[in-house]
Amino acid sequence: DAGxxxxxxxxxxxxxxxxxxxxxxxxxxxxxxxxxxxxxxxLELLIYFNNNVPIDDSGMPEDRFSAKMPNASFxxxxxxxxxxxxxxxxxxxxxSAGTGNTIYFGEGSWLTVV
Amino acid sequence: xxxxxxxxxxxxVPEGAIVSLNCTYSNSAFQYFMWYRQYSRKGPxxxxxxxxSGNKEDGRFTAQVDKSSKYISLFIRDSxxxxxxxxxxxxxxxxxxxxxxxxxxxxxxxxx
Numbered sequence: 490d491a492g493x494x495x496x497x498x499x500x501x502x503x504x505x506x507x508x509x510x511x512x513x514x515x516x517x518x519x520x521x522x523x524x525x526x527x528x529x530x531x532l533e534l535l536i537y538f539n540n541n542v543p544i545d546d547s548g549m550p551e552d553r554f555s556a557k558m559p560n561a562s563f564x565x566x567x568x569x570x571x572x573x574x575x576x577x578x579x580x581x582x583x584x585s586a587g588t589g590n591t592i593y594f595g596e597g598s599w600l601t602v603v
Numbered sequence: 604x605x606x607x608x609x610x611x612x613x614x615x616v617p618e619g620a621i622v623s624l625n626c627t628y629s630n631s632a633f634q635y636f637m638w639y640r641q642y643s644r645k646g647p648x649x650x651x652x653x654x655x656s657g658n659k660e661d662g663r664f665t666a667q668v669d670k671s672s673k674y675i676s677l678f679i680r681d682s683x684x685x686x687x688x689x690x691x692x693x694x695x696x697x698x699x700x701x702x703x704x705x706x707x708x709x710x711x712x713x714x715x
Binding site: 524534537590597 | 652691704706
């Protein structure tokens with residue numbers, strides 16, 4: 490399997506612009522997670538889906554952030570409008586009931602907002 | 604207070620040294636404990652997984668959980684330069700939600 494695939498790997502954008510991050514989970518996995526990683530706060534869970542349904546979005550920092558999962562093989566995380574403090578690495582991860590508590594991460598999307 | 608506390612380091616050791624990495628936590632409901640390794644500019648990957656208290660060994664790596672003290676450790680024996688990475692502890696209460704809570708990570712450098 491190709492693993493969790495994220496795009497873009499790197500993005501530099503100007504403040505106020507819309508940013509869309511994309512994720513393809515591992516085939517057959519029914520949980521999908523979006524994490525944000527910064528030096529100060531480490532890995533923070535933003536939102537997770539089960540069978541394409543958002544289960545817990547309590548980690549989404551504010552209304553500028555939104556996430557969707559229209560089908561089992563695709564999810565997006567959107568930031569609109571973006572701000573410099575959104576600069577971070579955004580990771581998508583997935584798991585299935587068969588993997589227990591083990592989640593598998595993508596390689597991340599490195600976002601810089603200037 | 605954060606649910607999971609981890610010393611960010613950095614920790615620098617000579618090749619062959621024994622490394623000890625630690626995390627403390629406050630939520631007594633946590634019963635699944637993991638260590639992830641993250642190389643520079645990569646995503647975290649699972650290194651060790653333990654359930655409840657006790658020890659687990661895998662090659663040069665040993666994970667220990669002390670639930671009474673709310674303290675977990677990862678030991679690396681005969682450390683190698685290839686072990687240089689950030690090590691993140693993670694834990695979960697399990698159940699339907701099964702949210703993983705991560706520590707901030709400890710940066711380890713093993714000097715040849």
